[in-house]
Every structure is written in C-alpha cells, then in structure tokens.
Amino acid sequence: MDYSIHQKTIHEKLTELAGNLWWSWQPDVTDIFREIDPVRWSDLSHNPIVLLREYGPDKLENRAREELLHSRIHGAYRRWLQYMRADDTWGDTHAGVLGHRPVAYFSAEFGLHESLRIYSGGLGLLAGDHLKSASDLKAPLVGMGLFYHEGYFFQTVDKDGWQREEYLVANPADLPIREAIDDDGKPILVSVETRSGKIHAKIWKVDVGRVPLYLLDTNIPENTAEDRQLTARLYGGNNRTRIRQELLLGVGGLRALTALNISPKALHMNEGHSAFATLELIRMRMKDDGLTFDDALREVAAGSVFTTHTPVAAGHDRFDSGLIEEHLSPLYSDLGLSHEAFMGLGRVDPHRMDETFCMTVLAFKTSRRANAVSNLHGVVTRRMWRALWPWRSEEEIPIGHITNGVHVPTWLAMQMRVLYDKVLPLNWHLKTGEPGVWADFEQVTPGELWETHESLKGRLIAYARHRLLRYAQRHKASEAECAKLHNVLDPQALLIGFARRFAPYKRADLVLRDIDMVADLIADDERPVQFIFGGKAHPADDLGKQIMQKIHRLAHDKRFCERIVFLEDYDINVARHLVQGVDVWLNNPRRPLEASGTSGQKVVLNGGLNLSILDGWWAEAFDGLNGFGIGTGVIHANQDVQDQRDAESLVEVLRDQVIPLYYNRDADGLPQEWIRRMKRAVRTLGWRFNADRMVMDYVTHAYVPAAGGTSSAMTVMP
Numbered sequence: 001m002d003y004s005i006h007q008k009t010i011h012e013k014l015t016e017l018a019g020n021l022w023w024s025w026q027p028d029v030t031d032i033f034r035e036i037d038p039v040r041w042s043d044l045s046h047n048p049i050v051l052l053r054e055y056g057p058d059k060l061e062n063r064a065r066e067e068l069l070h071s072r073i074h075g076a077y078r079r080w081l082q083y084m085r086a087d088d089t090w091g092d093t094h095a096g097v098l099g100h101r102p103v104a105y106f107s108a109e110f111g112l113h114e115s116l117r118i119y120s121g122g123l124g125l126l127a128g129d130h131l132k133s134a135s136d137l138k139a140p141l142v143g144m145g146l147f148y149h150e151g152y153f154f155q156t157v158d159k160d161g162w163q164r165e166e167y168l169v170a171n172p173a174d175l176p177i178r179e180a181i182d183d184d185g186k187p188i189l190v191s192v193e194t195r196s197g198k199i200h201a202k203i204w205k206v207d208v209g210r211v212p213l214y215l216l217d218t219n220i221p222e223n224t225a226e227d228r229q230l231t232a233r234l235y236g237g238n239n240r241t242r243i244r245q246e247l248l249l250g251v252g253g254l255r256a257l258t259a260l261n262i263s264p265k266a267l268h269m270n271e272g273h274s275a276f277a278t279l280e281l282i283r284m285r286m287k288d289d290g291l292t293f294d295d296a297l298r299e300v301a302a303g304s305v306f307t308t309h310t311p312v313a314a315g316h317d318r319f320d321s322g323l324i325e326e327h328l329s330p331l332y333s334d335l336g337l338s339h340e341a342f343m344g345l346g347r348v349d350p351h352r353m354d355e356t357f358c359m360t361v362l363a364f365k366t367s368r369r370a371n372a373v374s375n376l377h378g379v380v381t382r383r384m385w386r387a388l389w390p391w392r393s394e395e396e397i398p399i400g401h402i403t404n405g406v407h408v409p410t411w412l413a414m415q416m417r418v419l420y421d422k423v424l425p426l427n428w429h430l431k432t433g434e435p436g437v438w439a440d441f442e443q444v445t446p447g448e449l450w451e452t453h454e455s456l457k458g459r460l461i462a463y464a465r466h467r468l469l470r471y472a473q474r475h476k477a478s479e480a481e482c483a484k485l486h487n488v489l490d491p492q493a494l495l496i497g498f499a500r501r502f503a504p505y506k507r508a509d510l511v512l513r514d515i516d517m518v519a520d521l522i523a524d525d526e527r528p529v530q531f532i533f534g535g536k537a538h539p540a541d542d543l544g545k546q547i548m549q550k551i552h553r554l555a556h557d558k559r560f561c562e563r564i565v566f567l568e569d570y571d572i573n574v575a576r577h578l579v580q581g582v583d584v585w586l587n588n589p590r591r592p593l594e595a596s597g598t599s600g601q602k603v604v605l606n607g608g609l610n611l612s613i614l615d616g617w618w619a620e621a622f623d624g625l626n627g628f629g630i631g632t633g634v635i636h637a638n639q640d641v642q643d644q645r646d647a648e649s650l651v652e653v654l655r656d657q658v659i660p661l662y663y664n665r666d667a668d669g670l671p672q673e674w675i676r677r678m679k680r681a682v683r684t685l686g687w688r689f690n691a692d693r694m695v696m697d698y699v700t701h702a703y704v705p706a707a708g709g710t711s712s713a714m715t716v717m718p
C-alpha cells in the first residue's frame with residue numbers, strides 16, 4: 001500500500017477503495033459512489049469499478065467538484081488507511097494464539113455484495129458476513145471458494161408466474177478480483193487428479209477488508225472444454241458436476257493455499273461441501289511428517305472445525321461408489337486406503353455397502369469440533385447424527401452450536417445508524433457483541449424512531465413500485481395498467497414482508513393457504529394488511545416454483561393486486577430494501593427445519609418486528625415482547641395437520657395481536673406499544689444475533705482450541 005496519500009488523485013483513491021469490498025459496508029463511501037451518478041449506479045448493480053472506468057479521471061474530477069465530494073473522498077480514504085493499519089483491535093488482544101497463521105474458511109458460496117454473484121442464499125450470506133466481521137475484528141482468516149463466472153441465475157417471472165432462469169457471463173475485469181500471480185507474473189495454477197484426467201484451476205483474490213478471499217476458476221486453456229465450464233455455475237449441473245466442484249474446492253483449495261505459501265493453523269468447513277479438504281491435509285501430514293493414516297487423521301481432526309447448516313436431507317450431498325472411485329481413487333491410494341475403507345469414511349455404518357458416500361459424515365469424521373447454527377438446531381442435529389456415536393447418549397453427542405448472526409454495518413440502514421450514533425456509547429460499532437452497548441437504545445425518542453422507520457418504509461415502497469413498473473413494461477402492460485402501479489402498497493398500512501429461497505419447507509404460501517381467511521384482513525378498510533414477497537426457487541425445484549407461481553397469481557389477482565406484491569430476482573440489494581423497510585418480517589418454516597435463518601436478524605437492526613414460527617434463531621430469541629411468535633413449538637407427526645395448525649395460528653396472531661397493536665395510535669398518531677416492542681427487539685436481540693458475536697464465539701470456542709492442536713475429548717460448544 002502506498003501511504004503518500006496527498007499525491008493521489010481522487011480517481012486513484014476511489015479506484016483503490018473500489019478494489020476492496022470494505023467500501024460496501026461503509027455507507028458514506030457507498031453514498032459517494034452513488035452521488036457521482038445515481039442513475040448509472042443503480043443500472044450497474046452498484047458496481048463502482050465499472051462506474052469509475054466509465055467516468056475516467058477528468059470527468060470524475062469535474063463531477064466531484066460539482067457535487068463537492070473532494071473532502072468526503074479524502075476523508076473516506078484516510079479512514080480506510082486507518083482501518084487497514086489498526087493494531088488495537090479485538091483480534092490483536094484475543095486471537096493472538098493464532099499468530100500469523102490464519103484459519104482457512106472454506107465455503108461453496110459467499111454472499112458479499114450484489115455485484116459479485118457467487119451466492120444463492122443464507123449459507124452464502126452467512127459466509128460473507130463471517131468474513132466481514134472477521135475483518136472488522138481482525139481475526140486472522142482467509143476465505144476459500146469458487147469463482148462462478150455465470151454465478152447463480154437471474155430470476156425473471158413470465159406472465160403466468162413461472163420462474164425463468166437467466167445466466168449472464170461476468171467479466172472479471174468488472175469485478176473486485178485479481179489473479180494470483182507468482183514472482184514472474186505468471187498465474188498460479190493448481191491441479192487435482194482424477195482417474196479420468198486432471199482438473200486445473202487458477203486463483204482469484206478478493207479483498208474483503210483485511211481478509212483475503214481466494215476463488216478457484218477452471219475456465220483456463222489447460223482444461224478440457226467440459227472442465228472449463230466446471231465452475232461456471234453455482235449449484236448447477238448434475239451430481240458429477242457437484243463432486244468435481246467439491247473436489248476442486250476441498251483438495252484444490254488446500255493446494256491453492258500451499259501454492260500461496262499459506263499454512264493455515266486451523267480449517268473451518270462451512271457446510272460439508274468442502275470436506276475433501278481434510279483428506280488433502282491428511283495426505284500432506286503423511287507425506288511431510290511420515291505419519292500413519294490414523295495418526296494423521298487424528299491430528300488433522302484436532303485442527304478442523306465443521307459447521308453443519310441444515311436438517312433437510314437434500315442439503316447433505318451424497319455420491320455413489322462409482323463417482324467416488326472416479327474422483328477420489330488417486331487421493332485414497334496415496335492415503336493407503338482401499339476403496340471400501342475410503343467409502344467407510346463417508347458412511348454412518350462403514351460396513352453397509354448400500355450406503356452412499358455422504359459429505360456431512362466425512363466432515364464429522366474428520367473434524368474434532370462440530371457445531372450446528374442455533375440452540376434448537378443443535379438438539380436436532382445431535383438426534384439426526386447420533387448413529388455416528390452409538391456408544392454415547394444423545395446429550396453426549398459431540399456437536400455443539402454457535403448461533404448465526406448478521407454483519408451489522410452491512411444490514412443497518414444509514415438513517416437508523418444515525419439514531420444508534422445518537423444514543424449508543426461512542427464507538428458502539430466496535431463493541432456490538434456486548435449487551436451493555438445496546439441497552440441505551442431504550443433512550444431513542446419514540447417519535448424519532450417511528451419517523452425514521454416510516455421514511456425507510458417509504459423508500460421500500462417506492463423501490464417496489466419502480467421494480468413492478470419495470471416488470472409491467474417488460475410484459476407490455478398498457479399505460480393505464482402501469483399508472484395504477486403508483487398506488488400499489490399504502491405507506492399508512494401495515495406492511496408484512498416475506499422473502500427467502502423458495503424451498504418448500506419455508507412454506508412461502510402458508511399465510512395464503514386459506515386465502516378466504518386472510519382476504520378479510522387484506523381487504524379491511526380501516527386496518528388493512530399488505531404483503532410483499534420475493535425469492536428464488538432452485539432451477540430444479542418444481543415444487544418451489546409452483547409455490548412461487550401461486551403467490552405471483554394472487555399478486556396479479558384483481559382482488560389483491562394493490563396489497564400483495566411479488567418482487568422479481570431476490571438478491572442482496574432487494575433484501576437490503578426489504579429488511580430495512582418492512583413493519584413485520586414473516587418467517588414460517590416447518591419446525592424444526594430452519595436451522596437458524598438470518599434475514600429476521602437483519603430486520604431487527606432496522607426496527608422491524610419478527611412474526612415467526614418458534615424455529616431456528618427465533619426459538620431462542622423470542623421473549624414474548626420483542627416480536628411475535630406463531631404456534632407453540634409442538635410438532636405434529638402429520639405434515640398436513642402441522643401446516644394447517646400453523647396457518648391457523650398465524651392468522652390468529654395477525655388478527656388478535658399484530659394488527660391491533662399496529663393500529664393502536666395515540667393522539668400524535670404513534671403506535672406507542674408497537675414502538676416499545678421495536679426498541680425491545682433492538683435492545684434484547686442486537687447484541688446476540690450479530691456476526692461479530694458469532695465470529696468471537698468461533699475464535700474462542702473453536703479456532704483457538706483447534707489451533708492449539710489439543711486432541712483432548714471432543715468439545716461441545718455452548
């Protein structure tokens with residue numbers, strides 16, 4: 001880094017800022033980019049690299065003068081340098097044991113920003129937030145993933161409400177990624193052998209504040225035409241694509257670290273996709289230190305951490321014996337294992353020949369520390385995998401939990417941050433994991449909090465109308481039809497949001513299950529409710545697409561069209577608008593299938609209230625007054641009965657609690673009781689369900705013990 005900051009032009013400074021994703025969680029820097037050209041900023045999906053290229057130094061200089069941006073740019077740049085140089089961080093004090101050897105954090109997806117489309121949903125967002133908090137705390141971490149040049153699909157919805165997937169090829173020059181090169185300036189390549197040939201990849205580097213993220217990319221001439229497409233799409237292709245991607249991520253990822261001279265002190269597998277990484281570590285220990293397989297396995301496991309993310313069976317990759325033989329035989333020969341012995345590592349019962357190879361099982365067997373992502377998910381996960389430890393009782397199954405959290409600066413609206421700045425202690429953003437820091441939110445004046453919320457809600461409604469207009473125009477709607485869209489959603493009416501992947505267990509249509517039952521609530525003249533939906537179904541998930549279609553049809557039904565809205569192409573940008581602007585965030589998964597869920601945590605930060613089934617994080621967060629709970633937590637053996645009961649409970653809570661509380665106004669038009677709940681939510685939940693607290697927990701309870709190499713009994717985390 002060049003510290004001669006005064007010699008740099010503003011174009012140089014902004015280009016440097018655009019090259020590190022740190023800018024994306026700094027609202028003041030984001031605003032600078034926006035103010036340069038608000039229209040282009042929005043059209044470019046908030047991509048500052050392309051914006052700056054379009055402008056060039058001279059045009060930018062003029063524009064900055066017009067908008068009086070100079071001192072703000074210098075200030076932002078100075079702040080960035082300070083951030084990168086800081087040596088008095090949490091990590092400096094608490095992560096010292098890790099020293100200069102980082103934790104390697106492996107994940108198949110990373111949701112960092114809407115302009116870098118290498119994520120699909122919660123797992124990726126969680127990984128992105130993990131890196132950002134690790135950066136803020138200065139926990140020594142490097143990320144490892146894949147570069148998908150077509151990413152995850154763009155969603156369009158046809159007139160009939162059916163989802164269409166579109167893929168666009170990203171140009172690396174437009175993205176904040178740089179090729180990793182050796183001393184001679186040549187790209188660093190890694191390769192992984194299979195029985196049917198070698199897979200080669202090059203390495204991209206993304207700077208996420210202080211944390212480097214490396215992404216492997218097979219789109220290079222060394223590969224066959226087929227393998228050049230291997231990393232094109234996230235969760236695309238068939239099971240063979242999947243095992244090849246995972247082989248590359250795990251084994252290739254470790255080789256990439258070696259090629260980059262990074263020798264991680266601990267390994268963290270975010271979900272089982274990367275579990276082959278432990279095998280490469282074992283191979284290295286056997287080769288370098290002459291250990292036997294069993295000794296190497298024990299040592300590698302002591303340094304490995306595994307986080308499992310779902311109780312849904314389809315979320316656990318399984319490969320048949322043939323695919324394993326084709327892709328892993330070179331590696332397991334090196335380990336001195338027979339095919340059947342190797343298959344045993346991926347089987348609950350090693351001797352059951354009909355069991356396929358499960359990545360989750362491999363991950364459990366090769367890591368000493370394993371965790372679920374909420375308290376309830378811990379219970380469910382221990383039950384789900386207890387056969388792996390047949391000699392232990394359920395409570396003794398060595399799987400703990402660390403509840404997920406969200407990265408506060410990424411999800412907190414600028415206006416709301418102003419309120420935080422007013423009442424919370426100085427430098428609160430450096431101490432978000434401390435309960436005491438959040439207690440002062442009680443001091444916010446109700447009127448000010450309500451006005452801030454109303455303005456964010458207004459922004460969401462304007463955004464929704466704008467997106468709906470674009471949809472209508474694309475489908476050649478008449479002028480009269482388009483004009484009507486200006487009345488869609490009423491800023492004065494209770495607004496309920498629901499957006500997430502359209503996985504069937506999330507039951508996006510639950511509230512509309514008995515449409516006549518909610519029709520009255522929606523149509524109520526005095527106290528109406530309105531809904532805004534969004535989300536993508538996996539391309540192969542027809543059931544998910546049907547649920548989406550049902551909602552889309554209701555949103556275009558004359559009875560409801562002004563009060564039920566569906567937004568296309570749910571992504572980080574849409575999510576940001578939604579979580580910052582809704583009154584209520586609805587979450588109604590089939591308990592206990594939502595391992596944690598994180599979108600509701602984003603809503604809390606911005607003053608929205610959760611209305612949720614007691615599942616995932618909400619089961620440990622809800623205290624009766626910091627939001628609303630649906631159902632009692634009882635699980636019925638019959639799924640239909642369960643769905644019916646939950647739907648009834650949901651409508652009941654809406655009718656008897658949510659709606660009356662929202663419309664109960666004082667002489668100034670303020671819903672005092674409601675505002676009390678908003679404050680209580682921020683105060684009681686903010687400190688726990690944020691990613692700083694989460695990363696601190698990982699450092700303390702997983703990384704530091706793993707790096708210490710203690711091979712003592714498996715630790716159950718809190």
Ligand SMILES: *Cc1c(COP(=O)(O)O)cnc(C)c1O
Nearest residue numbers: 121122500571572575597598599
């Ligand atoms: C936060 C987020 C998610 C995860 O939401 P859940 O509530 O965990 O389903 C998914 N997609 C996007 C774009 C998000 O921002």
